[in-house]
Amino acid sequence: MTNIFKTAALAAAVVGATLTVGAGAASAQAEVTLRCHHFLSPMGSVPRRFIEPWAERIEAESNGRIDVEIYPAMQLGGTPPSLYDQVRDGVVDCVWTIPAYTPGRFPEAETFELPFMTSMSGEASSRAAWDFTQEHLMERFSDVHLMAVHVHGPGVIHTTNAPITSISDFNGLQLRGPSRMANALLEELGATPVGMPVPAFPEALSRGTVDGGVIPWEVVPALRVEELAENHTQIGGDRALYNTYFIWAMNPDTYASLPDDLKAVIDANSGVETSAWAGRAMDEGDEVAETAIRERGNTIVTLDDAVVAELRAVGEEVTQRWIEEMNGLGLDGQQLVDDARALVAQYSDQ
Structure with a gap:
């Protein structure tokens, strides 16, 4: 597995092919080279704990016949919202991305982005997300070959001036959100949501464009958000x-x-267990990052039960409006919510 940092010219030269035989020294003995593209720093927990180990496993289980090249931080060009189309169109061979960066294309996927839908375990909720996807989203994803889906852990609100300790503290804040549903919740809480891919968050903080935002612990150190x-x-x-x-x-x-035998290698590293692995990578990253940020001396608060109950009531209003919106699209919004909740409960209990 090669974690490649190429010049823009070289990156442009390799974008065109989808399947390369004998691509460079790292893959001289390989029959197939897979070029995998994502938007995170290579220091992030998903690249380090999931994408890179996945690539190493593919290479080992294929006896070196598959070489996986990883291009982090959009090194092959484009923006994070373009990643789905890149893999669909064969510009790259595989991507890790967020469907919510292209709102409206995958409405059923928003079910797992609703307020208070997932558990505090990214691993358990990712198992639920895979099963839900098999039931409700495979037609949406019919133009790609899906290997895993996952979610993160509980997520954290990060702010520049003071920690949020009550619902009233949201009022007037400009807060970065990752998705349409997160933004809907932030707006309902009194904040002004600012949607942006996560790589843009640090610059927005440093420029004062936002007062904070929501991201899970695990990605904070890779973006150096704890300093801002x-x-x-x-x-x-x-x-x-x-x-x-x-x-x-x-x-x-x-x-x-x-x-067929190389398809079997990919298949063996796809599905519910691979989805759980990706979610677990984020859980593990959460633990490491939170510990480091506590040691740094940053202010960390946990909302008390009364405030959480208020938040859940607001979240339920957002969910009910989403259900009505899905019904208007010809989907059964309540069924989507019920199915997701049942799967989250099932895997969280396990």
Whole structure:
């Protein structure tokens, strides 16, 4: 597995092919080279704890016949919202991305981004997300080969001036949100939501464009957010304030072109267990990051039960409006919510 940092010219030169034989020294013995693209720093917990180990496993289980090249931080060009189309169109072979960066294309996926839908375990909720996806989203994702879907842990509110300790503290704040549903919740709480991909968050903080935002602990150190927003608010209880739905997907023609025994290697590293692995990577990253930020001396508060109950009431209003919106699209919004809640409860109990 090669974690490649190429010049823009070289990156542009390699974008065109979808399946490369004998691509460079790192893959001289490989029959197939997979180029995988994502928007995070290579120091993030998902690249370090999931994407890179996944690539190493693919190479080992294929006996070196597959080489996986990882291009972090959008090194092959484009923006985070373009990643789905890149893998669909064969510009790259696989991507890790967030469907919510293209609002309206995957409405069923928003179910797992609703307020207080997921548990505090990214691993358990990712198992639920995979099963839900198999039931409700495979037609939406029919133009890619889906290998895993996952969510993160509970998520945290990060602010520059003071920690949020009550609902009234949201009033007037400009807060970054990752998705349409997170933004809807922030707005209902009195904040002004500012939607942006997570790589843009640090610059927005440094420029004062936002007063804070929501991201999970695990990605904070990779973005150095703890240096820009030194106040952090955690949500108590057994459900997350919000979440983000991620996919790990391959170009379907790339997958179809593999011989059967190499397809089997990909298949063995896809599905519910791989989804759980990605969620677990974020859980583990949360623990490491929170410990480091506490040691740094930043202010960390956990909301008490009364405030969480208020938040859940507001979250339920957002959920009910979403259900009505989905019904207007010809979907059964209540059924989507019921199915997701049942799966989250099932895997959280396990």
